[in-house]
Amino acid sequence: MSTATADIQERPGAESVNYLNANYGIKSWFLTFDHKRIGLLYLASINLMFLVGGIAAVMMRFHLIEPQGALFEPETYNKMFSTHGIIMVFFFLVPSIPATLGNFLIPLMIGARDVAFPKLNLLSWYVFITGASLALIGVLTGGVDTGWTFYPPYSSLYSHTAVTVVAFGVFIAGFSSILTGLNFIVTIHKMRAPGMTWFRLPLFIWAMYATSLIFVLGTPVIAITLFLLALERILHVGIFDPAVGGDPLLFQHLFWFYSHPAVYIMILPGMGVVSELITAFSRKKIFGYSFVAFSSLSIAVISFVVWGHHMFVTGQSVYAGLVFSVLSFLVAIPSAVKVFNWTATLYRGSISYEAPMLYALGFIGLFTIGGLTGLFLASLATDVHLNGTYFIVAHFHYVMVGGAVMAYLGGIHFWWPKISGRLYPDLWARIAAAIIFIGFNLTFFPQFVLGYLGMPRRYAVYPAEFQVLNVMSSAGASILGIGYVIPLVYLIWSMKYGPVASANPWKAKGLEWTVPSPPPTENFAEIPIVTEDAYNYPTIEAHQYPDAPGVARV
Amino acid sequence: MMMGLIHAGIGSLVATIGLQPPAASTISSDVDHLYYVLSGITIFFTVLIFSCIFVFMIKYRRRSDDEVPVATHTPLAVELTWTIIPSLICAVLFVWAAAVYVRNSRPPASSTEIFVIGKQWMWHLQHMEGPREINELHVPVGVPIKVTMTSQDVIHDFYIPAFRVKKDVLPGRYSSIWFQATQTGTYHLFCAQYCGTNHSEMIGWIYVMSQTDYANWLASGEKTESLAQQGERLFSQYGCNNCHVPEGNGRAPSLVGIYGKPEKLQNGETRVVDESLIQQAIITPNSVHLPSYQPIMPTYQGQIDSDQMLQLIAYVKSLGSEERNGK
Numbered sequence: 091m092s093t094a095t096a097d098i099q100e101r102p103g104a105e106s107v108n109y110l111n112a113n114y115g116i117k118s119w120f121l122t123f124d125h126k127r128i129g130l131l132y133l134a135s136i137n138l139m140f141l142v143g144g145i146a147a148v149m150m151r152f153h154l155i156e157p158q159g160a161l162f163e164p165e166t167y168n169k170m171f172s173t174h175g176i177i178m179v180f181f182f183l184v185p186s187i188p189a190t191l192g193n194f195l196i197p198l199m200i201g202a203r204d205v206a207f208p209k210l211n212l213l214s215w216y217v218f219i220t221g222a223s224l225a226l227i228g229v230l231t232g233g234v235d236t237g238w239t240f241y242p243p244y245s246s247l248y249s250h251t252a253v254t255v256v257a258f259g260v261f262i263a264g265f266s267s268i269l270t271g272l273n274f275i276v277t278i279h280k281m282r283a284p285g286m287t288w289f290r291l292p293l294f295i296w297a298m299y300a301t302s303l304i305f306v307l308g309t310p311v312i313a314i315t316l317f318l319l320a321l322e323r324i325l326h327v328g329i330f331d332p333a334v335g336g337d338p339l340l341f342q343h344l345f346w347f348y349s350h351p352a353v354y355i356m357i358l359p360g361m362g363v364v365s366e367l368i369t370a371f372s373r374k375k376i377f378g379y380s381f382v383a384f385s386s387l388s389i390a391v392i393s394f395v396v397w398g399h400h401m402f403v404t405g406q407s408v409y410a411g412l413v414f415s416v417l418s419f420l421v422a423i424p425s426a427v428k429v430f431n432w433t434a435t436l437y438r439g440s441i442s443y444e445a446p447m448l449y450a451l452g453f454i455g456l457f458t459i460g461g462l463t464g465l466f467l468a469s470l471a472t473d474v475h476l477n478g479t480y481f482i483v484a485h486f487h488y489v490m491v492g493g494a495v496m497a498y499l500g501g502i503h504f505w506w507p508k509i510s511g512r513l514y515p516d517l518w519a520r521i522a523a524a525i526i527f528i529g530f531n532l533t534f535f536p537q538f539v540l541g542y543l544g545m546p547r548r549y550a551v552y553p554a555e556f557q558v559l560n561v562m563s564s565a566g567a568s569i570l571g572i573g574y575v576i577p578l579v580y581l582i583w584s585m586k587y588g589p590v591a592s593a594n595p596w597k598a599k600g601l602e603w604t605v606p607s608p609p610p611t612e613n614f615a616e617i618p619i620v621t622e623d624a625y626n627y628p629t630i631e632a633h634q635y636p637d638a639p640g641v642a643r644v
Numbered sequence: 645m646m647m648g649l650i651h652a653g654i655g656s657l658v659a660t661i662g663l664q665p666p667a668a669s670t671i672s673s674d675v676d677h678l679y680y681v682l683s684g685i686t687i688f689f690t691v692l693i694f695s696c697i698f699v700f701m702i703k704y705r706r707r708s709d710d711e712v713p714v715a716t717h718t719p720l721a722v723e724l725t726w727t728i729i730p731s732l733i734c735a736v737l738f739v740w741a742a743a744v745y746v747r748n749s750r751p752p753a754s755s756t757e758i759f760v761i762g763k764q765w766m767w768h769l770q771h772m773e774g775p776r777e778i779n780e781l782h783v784p785v786g787v788p789i790k791v792t793m794t795s796q797d798v799i800h801d802f803y804i805p806a807f808r809v810k811k812d813v814l815p816g817r818y819s820s821i822w823f824q825a826t827q828t829g830t831y832h833l834f835c836a837q838y839c840g841t842n843h844s845e846m847i848g849w850i851y852v853m854s855q856t857d858y859a860n861w862l863a864s865g866e867k868t869e870s871l872a873q874q875g876e877r878l879f880s881q882y883g884c885n886n887c888h889v890p891e892g893n894g895r896a897p898s899l900v901g902i903y904g905k906p907e908k909l910q911n912g913e914t915r916v917v918d919e920s921l922i923q924q925a926i927i928t929p930n931s932v933h934l935p936s937y938q939p940i941m942p943t944y945q946g947q948i949d950s951d952q953m954l955q956l957i958a959y960v961k962s963l964g965s966e967e968r969n970g971k
Contacts (some may be wrong), residue, residue: 165841169738170917237838243815244798244840248764250875338799339814372704381727403801404812405819410750412742423727430726433693436700440713443701453699458693462686465734470739471675471748472682474807477838478801542679544665544805546836549844553832597709629715 108511108608123208124611129194130509131215133502136182137578139222143177143297144574146170151567157554164550168235169251171548175238177229180260181222183494184352187359188305189218189270191501192298194509196274198602198609201293201618206276214269219262226260228255237548239349242341243331246322246363257316264309267355271305274298283601285620287564289383292600292624293376296383297362300390304351304358308394312348315341339404344455346397354393356490358386360453360497361428367450367500368432369625370437370598376625378431385424390419402473410468418468425461429454444596445519448499452527456492460485463538481541488536499526499577506581507595511608518580524571531565595596599625647936667825668852674744676808678737685733696794719785726760750820755790758783759871759954762800762813764794765842767833770954774868783825784858790822792919796950801837804850812837818919823850859897878952882944896941897934903964910935946952 109126112118119127150170153161162170197204205211213479228234232252236245245253278299282291319341320489321327376382398406398414432454441447463485466472477481507513520552534558542605545556552560594603601618602609667676704713728891758781761768768775783789793802795815804809807823835846853861869877879885887896903922908914915921925932926948929941948956 164844168838168841173924176911235841239838239913241799242836244838248840299741332814372713372715373706374716375715378723381718381723403810405814407785408746411745415742416738418736422734423731426730427723427727429693431723433696433700434716436697436704438714438716440706440711441701441704442706451701454697455690455694458687458690462689465685465737466679466682467736468734469678469682470745471671471741472678473741473743474810475675475679475805477810478803493721512696531965536729542663542665544803544834546803546834551844553847602867628712630712632714632898 097584106606107610108606109195109611110511110608112611114614121212123204123212125175125193125197125205125208125211126509126611127191128211128215128492129190129469132185132189132193134216135215135219135222136185139177139181140574142161142226143174143182144175144571146174148567148571150174150540151564153550154517154552154560155564157552157557157560159551161282162550165235167227167550168548169233169546172230172234174261174334176225176234176256178490179238179352179356180263181218181225182355183490184267185263185270185496186356186498186625187216187363187501188274188298188355189215189266190205190296191363191498192270192359194603195505196277196295197297198605198613199287199295199600200278200281201614201620202277202281203612203614205273206274206281210269211273214266214273217269218263218266221259221261221266223259224255224262225259228252228259232394239345240316240319240341241332241345242329242336242338245324246319246329247331247333254320254341257319261320264313267305267309271302271309274302275306278302283618283620284564287620289380290620290623292362293365293379293382293386294359294362297358297365297388300353300386303390304355305394308348308351308355311344313363315344315348318344329359339401339406341553342401342404343397346400347394350400351390351393352517353486353489354389356494357457358389360457360494361386361505363497364432364450364453366598366600367446367504368628370433370452370504370596370600371447371450372436373443373446373597374435374439374625374629375623375627375631376431377434377437378427379624381427382431385427388424391420392417392424396421399468399473402470403477415468415470419465421466422461422468423424423529425457429461429639431457443514443520444503445523446500446504448520448523448527449496451502452523453493453496453500456488456527456530460488460492463488475544476541478546479541480537480545480547483547484534484541487537492530492534496526498521502581503577504596505602506584507591508602508607508609510581510585510588511591512584513591513595514580514584514588518576522573522576522580525569529566529571529573530568533563533570536560536562536564575596599627665826666806666829666831667808668825668829668831669804669809669825670824671744671748672806672808672826674748678741678744681740682737685737696761696909711807723728723964748753748822751790751820755788755822757790757792759958760791760793760813761796761950761954762802762839762846763796763950764798764840764845765835767802767835767846767848768951770871770951771862772871772958773862774870774874775865776868777861780851781848782853782858782861784855785825785828785852786855788824789823790820791796792818792820794818794919794923794950798839799837799944800835800839803836804831805834806850810836816920816923818923826849826853828857830852830970860894871955871958872962873959875955875957878948878955879959882948885919887941894937896937899960900963903961907934910939919957922960923953926953926956955971 153159153167169626193333234253235251236249236253292531318329322329326334330336330338330341365376396418398410399418402411466476503519540559545552591607593606689730757772759770767779769781770917795813795814800813802813809821809823811819811821829852831850833848837844888899890898890900892898902917906914906916927945930939933939
């Protein structure tokens with residue numbers, strides 16, 4: 091089947107009917123139930139949010155070039171970092187890979203015609219843009235200055251900014267996560283093609299499954315928490331502020347009960363993408379399939395019991411500190427296992443270095459640093475010194491940007507020919523990947539040092555001794571910003587001018603590569619029957635051809 | 645010994661190139677040693693992973709599009725090795741970090757106490773002897789200092805990087821840290837929990853002085869009553885002494901020696917009498933009253949500000965120590 095469709099695709103001038111050209115007009119997009127089109131609706135919306143959050147970040151870094159602040163009053167700076175955090179976390183990172191690549195790929199990868207509940211899927215996008223619009227309205231009309239963490243009693247009874255509107259936006263967007271998670275869980279359970287057993291699933295699907303579990307179990311808690319916050323803010327019901335009979339630490343427990351698992355909502359999908367990229371560009375089976383698959387699940391489970399490591403310095407009891415510390419070390423193990431398995435997959439592979447692979451390798455390196463610096467924060471004694479400083483900022487940006495965003499970009503590049511039916515200029519893509527890698531490290535590495543030196547985060551002005559490192563970081567941010575703009579330009583360019591892509595330009599395994607690029611609306615003319623494991627790339631046994639030149643390098 | 649020398653070596657190296665904050669308390673070096681080892685582990689594994697990637701990238705690069713790689717299998721032993729080794733490293737790190745943390749979690753009994761009130765956007769620091777400072781704190785070198793802190797409004801965080809200590813300062817309750825400075829000098833005090841518009845200006849200085857300089861500094865200031873004396877005055881001003889008489893009567897418990905003692909409350913809960921409980925008893929007396937007394941104490945909510953609260957607490961605490969001294 092795959093060869094036949096590929097032939098049709100490559101015949102010049104023969105434009106086949108696919109999900110993009112099956113029908114036209116605004117209605118055909120905004121009322122679509124096609125998981126692929128919904129994925130693209132999400133892609134456009136979250137990239138817009140990334141742009142907003144990114145502009146706020148660039149402004150912040152400009153401001154911090156001078157110790158007394160180069161651009162804004164402290165009030166404006168506070169709104170800037172709050173906007174950056176809220177938009178990036180709740181409206182970009184959380185939905186990023188699941189809502190775009192997850193929507194687009196899950197049915198294609200498991201051999202289904204759509205997700206289990208296509209209408210629910212469209213609803214989830216409308217819910218998301220409602221939440222996102224509210225948040226943007228809040229940000230543009232007065233802004234919000236609480237940071238993305240919304241800690242009361244500051245957020246409930248002290249801040250004079252648009253906290254209620256923005257928190258309500260986050261609250262609403264949470265329901266889109268729940269709907270997406272529910273849809274994915276049912277789809278993965280019930281819609282797999284004949285022969286697609288659990289242990290033949292691509293690891294991206296395992297990662298999506300683990301992520302969906304967190305969506306469904308964790309998101310209600312943040313929704314409740316923000317609802318209680320609004321109650322206190324509007325009606326002065328004493329929940330969190332002790333002046334009206336509340337407990338400020340209660341909020342932090344509830345908030346981190348969601349927001350720590352949410353960190354894994356952001357990174358698990360990235361891990362899934364990287365498993366696909368590493369295998370495709372080394373043409374090898376993943377090393378330790380079941381270890382990688384189960385590490386995703388164990389991360390999802392353990393992530394629910396580590397929230398207290400955000401609260402070592404809040405005055406929580408020493409015993410609680412000990413328990414959360416040991417559990418936080420525990421969650422590091424499955425992440426380490428993944429890194430080792432990816433690296434081992436490269437061993438004796440047939441490795442090529444197109445842009446998606448560069449992103450994947452960048453991910454492994456940066457995630458390694460992000461993960462290892464997490465050990466400093468799981469360690470009680472060092473966390474006391476580093477908590478609340480730039481060390482934290484550097485650590486989670488290595489995981490969230492060096493990890494999640496790298497994987498997102500790698501995934502977009504890898505599946506772009508499938509999504510758009512076009513190829514992008516690979517040289518430009520490689521240059522952009524290199525610029526992003528360099529800019530990223532220059533931005534965030536100095537922040538580890540700043541944190542150890544004691545510079546607290548969220549400071550609009552700072553002592554002059556920290557200036558050199560801040561200027562380095564700001565210089566890196568401008569490079570990083572340029573790096574992010576380049577793909578936007580050539581990917582949009584490629585939609586019209588890029589060479590037409592074949593069904594499987596990377597010669598990768600996986601059902602999504604057996605259908606034409608772009609796929610037809612119904613994905614599969616016939617539902618495929620799966621007879622082999624994931625990543626079943628042809629290999630030879632070492633003992634068969636010990637010295638065959640150009641083939642077997644042992 | 646050898647390790648100690650290596651650590652000291654690394655310490656002076658990173659300090660010389662400006663990559664280390666001043667280390668000026670008894671726990672600074674404990675934290676720094678752990679920090680160096682963590683950095684070492686991070687560098688080791690980062691270099692390991694990066695080198696593997698680079699070597700494999702070059703050695704196994706694709707030479708022709710039709711080449712077929714050699715199969716690798718997944719030996720269980722390999723998976724177990726790279727699961728168990730990181731687990732062991734994590735176990736060691738956990739125990740080490742926890743040991744340092746637990747050892748430093750309790751202030752020595754001989755500590756000198758200082759009260760701190762955080763409010764948007766300044767630090768209020770109160771010596772037991774009476775002097776009060778704003779955004780500055782003078783302390784003697786070589787003496788353990790316990791800092792008891794509360795907030796008047798939102799959550800703040802009391803952070804002295806040079807001492808490697810930090811703790812949130814919460815409204816409605818008291819938290820504490822302690823430190824013992826090892827070197828005279830001037831060190832940063834930061835608020836490390838975002839607290840609103842001028843959060844980044846809620847900063848100050850810690851002046852560590854030799855013990856004689858400190859004694860001179862205390863003596864040179866305006867003569868003030870001690871915090872407990874000020875509290876005693878308030879105690880009679882608000883009429884507390886009408887019911888809370890030292891020998892006790894039917895109306896209210898004696899407060900002599902009550903600080904630090906566990907008390908069984910009317911609601912069945914047993915709580916140690918600490919700063920938070922004393923505050924609660926003044927603000928909402930009926931929520932913590934003792935079973936053998938009638939709940940007749942009026943609330944003082946809104947009448948007593950946080951400075952006065954500290955004075956009253958200091959007075960109640962001083963009653964405890966007088967009793968102990970008397971015995």
